[in-house]
Amino acid sequence: MTSTLTPALLRAAVAAAKRGWPVFPLRPGDKRPAGHPERACPRSGRCTEGHRTPEQRATLDAGHITACWQAAPYNVGIATGPAQLVVVDLDIPKDETDTAPPEWAGMADGLDVFAVLCERAGERLPFETYTVRTRRGGQHLYFTAPEGKTLRSTGGSLGWKVDTRAWGGYVVAAGSVVGGAPYEIIHEAPAAPLPAWLSDLLTPKPAPAPMPLSELSARMRNATAYSTTAMRGELEKVLSAREGGRNRAVYGAAYALARLVRTGDLTETAVTSELMSAGQSIGLPASECRTAIRSGLIRGGAGEASAA
């Protein structure tokens, strides 16, 4: 198969590789990876040892690149993870029914939303970097990934029409043509480092450490065996609560333990602190935890003083 596109696409692949970004072929005229998907893997050829994903196939090797892009007018995929890139993908609505959800009301596209994110962070729009206009008029802002962090692709977690491509993802490189429309460099520059505030927003929050119930007696050494047992029972209920029932579980525990606070067997401080740890360790935000505990204690007849 030959095509007038082949030399241009070969040049695009070589240009990306020269920047240090490993490339792999996308289907001609398309943005999907060339070759078979994992579910249709023949376990032969390059997949003899197991299916090789585009991320694993992506290469900087000039010989491989030339052979591949001389064979067919493949579009060019850049494997963002191995390329040490984080690409911010500012998309535009697909059609007039594709409108912003309430929290982004009034925003026309991903660029608008990204501008608001920058403003909230008190930062300027980070436009001084290698930028590609996508075939539908969106933008890909290329940034180098922060050292020592493995950021994964995100879809809409930053905001409406704002995706990121990192490990587990790829971008269609400049010079590719999808559905007759080109991806073009609109700002020719080196990729700038990912701004720290974006890196922070994209870093998954660590799961809270599981709460060691075994140390409960030591923490409550002034409490009676009876109240320690009661506390343990309530904490176990909280720790086994499912998503959707977590708030109610914390409230219920505070409500039940309020009786022991009233009788002076437990201190309000101890109950609050244990339930705060347990609630947060199952993923309930601190503010929700505090509110649930306070109302549980008040409704249970303790903690009036802390109502604020």
Ligand SMILES: [Zn+2]
């Ligand atoms: Zn395979």
